Amino acid sequence: FPTEIKKIACIGAGYVGGPTMAVIAQQCPHIQVTVVDINPQRIADWNDEDLSKLPVYEPGLPEVVAEARGRNLFFSTDVEGAIRESEMIFISVNTPTKTYGVGKGMAADLKYVELCARQIAEVATSNKIVVEKSTLPVRTAQAIRTILDSSSINGDTGASNKKAQFAVLSNPEFLAEGTAITDLLHADRVLIGSEDSEGGKQAEQALANIYANWIPREQIITTRIWSSELSKLTANAFLAQRISSINSISALCERTGADVDEVARAIGMDSRIGSKFLKSSVGFGGSCFQKDILNLVYLCRHFNLPEVADYWEQVVTLNDYQKHRFAKQIIDSLFNTVSGKKISFLGWAFKKDTNDTRESAAIYVADELLQDRAEIHVYDPKVKAEQIYADLEYLQANRRNTTQENGQLSSEEIRQLVNVHQSPFDATQNAHAIAVLTEWDEFKTYDWQKIYDGMLKPAFIFDGRNILDREALKAIGFELTSIGKG
Ligand code: UDX
Ligand code: UDX
Ligand code: ADP
Numbered sequence: 001f002p003t004e005i006k007k008i009a010c011i012g013a014g015y016v017g018g019p020t021m022a023v024i025a026q027q028c029p030h031i032q033v034t035v036v037d038i039n040p041q042r043i044a045d046w047n048d049e050d051l052s053k054l055p056v057y058e059p060g061l062p063e064v065v066a067e068a069r070g071r072n073l074f075f076s077t078d079v080e081g082a083i084r085e086s087e088m089i090f091i092s093v094n095t096p097t098k099t100y101g102v103g104k105g106m107a108a109d110l111k112y113v114e115l116c117a118r119q120i121a122e123v124a125t126s127n128k129i130v131v132e133k134s135t136l137p138v139r140t141a142q143a144i145r146t147i148l149d150s151s152s153i154n155g156d157t158g159a160s161n162k163k164a165q166f167a168v169l170s171n172p173e174f175l176a177e178g179t180a181i182t183d184l185l186h187a188d189r190v191l192i193g194s195e196d197s198e199g200g201k202q203a204e205q206a207l208a209n210i211y212a213n214w215i216p217r218e219q220i221i222t223t224r225i226w227s228s229e230l231s232k233l234t235a236n237a238f239l240a241q242r243i244s245s246i247n248s249i250s251a252l253c254e255r256t257g258a259d260v261d262e263v264a265r266a267i268g269m270d271s272r273i274g275s276k277f278l279k280s281s282v283g284f285g286g287s288c289f290q291k292d293i294l295n296l297v298y299l300c301r302h303f304n305l306p307e308v309a310d311y312w313e314q315v316v317t318l319n320d321y322q323k324h325r326f327a328k329q330i331i332d333s334l335f336n337t338v339s340g341k342k343i344s345f346l347g348w349a350f351k352k353d354t355n356d357t358r359e360s361a362a363i364y365v366a367d368e369l370l371q372d373r374a375e376i377h378v379y380d381p382k383v384k385a386e387q388i389y390a391d392l393e394y395l396q397a398n399r400r401n402t403t404q405e406n407g408q409l410s411s412e413e414i415r416q417l418v419n420v421h422q423s424p425f426d427a428t429q430n431a432h433a434i435a436v437l438t439e440w441d442e443f444k445t446y447d448w449q450k451i452y453d454g455m456l457k458p459a460f461i462f463d464g465r466n467i468l469d470r471e472a473l474k475a476i477g478f479e480l481t482s483i484g485k486g
Helices: 017-027 040-046 061-068 079-085 111-123 140-151 180-185 198-211 225-256 260-268 289-302 306-333 361-371 385-397 411-417 424-428 441-445 448-454 470-476
Strands: 007-011 032-036 073-076 088-091 128-132 166-170 190-194 220-224 342-346 375-379 418-420 433-436 460-463 479-482
Touching (some): 007 017, 007 079, 017 061, 017 073, 017 088, 032 079, 040 073, 061 180, 079 111, 088 111, 088 198, 128 140, 140 225, 166 225, 190 198, 190 225, 198 220, 220 225, 225 260, 225 289, 225 306, 289 306, 306 433, 306 460, 361 375, 361 385, 361 411, 375 424, 385 411, 385 418, 411 418, 424 448, 448 470, 470 479
Parallel strands (some): 007 032, 032 073, 088 128, 128 166, 190 220, 342 375, 342 433, 460 479
């Protein structure tokens, strides 16, 4: 395998593939980067002259795309062409939790990854370095390797046609959405796992040389391939665990009169603990945390480690509890029913500065309130109405926790009960209560007196992100409830 790569392909133009390839292209003008996707609309949006139409909302991304697109960064639907042309292929397709069959609700659905591997094996006429970028369960690299090897054997004669050789690398992504560009440019570390062979080492070198264009060598670490895969799951499990840990304490603070933000500050100054990821909230969301922990749990059960599985599963259980607690508090405060009442949601995305809504706490809180027949009015600066309806419909079909007694809502009921607005003032007009679900900065700067004047009294606010000024809102007359403030 060559150690100086000139042509890269990336399969999957989503939240990971798009920004990652844009930054590689920007930092390596000598490398041609082609991002392909089977979704033609996605590719058209990536190619749109109007950079506000990019399919992924990410601060700083339009500038990077503007610099590299058309120079050495290309977006295309020609998956086969890109595979044939390139020396290195990143697999960056989605790996959601399985919604059917064996491992339903737990295991990762690898069908998209498998399809990619099969397509690469079929189309390749020269040697390829295949890089797994999607979050994957441990030992997926082995599965990819098996597909790549067996597909190059002729089905009729059993003879190997040896048209191409493959190296498989694991290169997990650690970027967080909303800060993807800075995370990519100033990564704490880049992790590359490789197979223990001469080809594996050459491939590892080739990928390290690409990152070395902007990441210091000592921050590019190499491991055996399974350590790399497991590190990704472990990193996300640890991060999510911190949030569930502080959220568990928030419940205790509410009962005792302590303040969770004060507790977080006090423990965070212990350098062994550290201050990051201790922000108590309505619960973590995003495409990675829950999925990766459930993967880890599934893996532990598979290897007959039930105690370890139960330990990590509790992080997800606590997160479900936190979302449920928030919804229940709204219902309890509104005199035990929200039926027919107007509840305004500020924010729908799973965190600020992204238009991604996967596993957002807002979806689960909305679902619980809708079970009680609340009328929900949503305002989010970046999320489109159709996405909100799609999220609620998807949840009806794929509830993970089947012991929940929640009933199914039809699409008609959802569209009847949920309204999406273009302004926070429209969304809160005549509302009984406001719930803050995402920590968008703009929420802090609103004219809250004006919002108060438009609401029914008593005017309730449930701040699921602890971002609002408590004293100021109480002075206006709001009934304010925050997370973990006893
Ligand atoms: C602990 C707290 O660190 C200290 O802040 C508090 O005031 C008292 O309790 P101590 O029990 O003296 O202090 O020692 P500590 O260094 O925390 O270690 C506790 C145990 O954990 C030891 O058995 C140690 O070997 C073990 N440990 C610690 C590990 O197994 N792995 C580690 O990474 C760290
Ligand atoms: C995460 C990891 O951080 C990243 O390294 C990995 O590559 C992908 O998964 P992401 O899901 O994009 O990134 O966002 P992150 O910033 O980790 O936030 C996840 C969720 O936790 C959000 O819902 C966020 O609001 C919540 N969160 C985060 C808290 O509730 N409290 C915190 O202190 C931090
Ligand atoms: P992530 O957050 O992991 O980037 P996304 O869902 O945002 O996930 O992006 C994954 C992208 O991969 C989607 O745009 C999807 O259309 C694309 N994709 C999935 N399977 C294939 C495939 N076999 N060939 C090309 N693109 C694919």
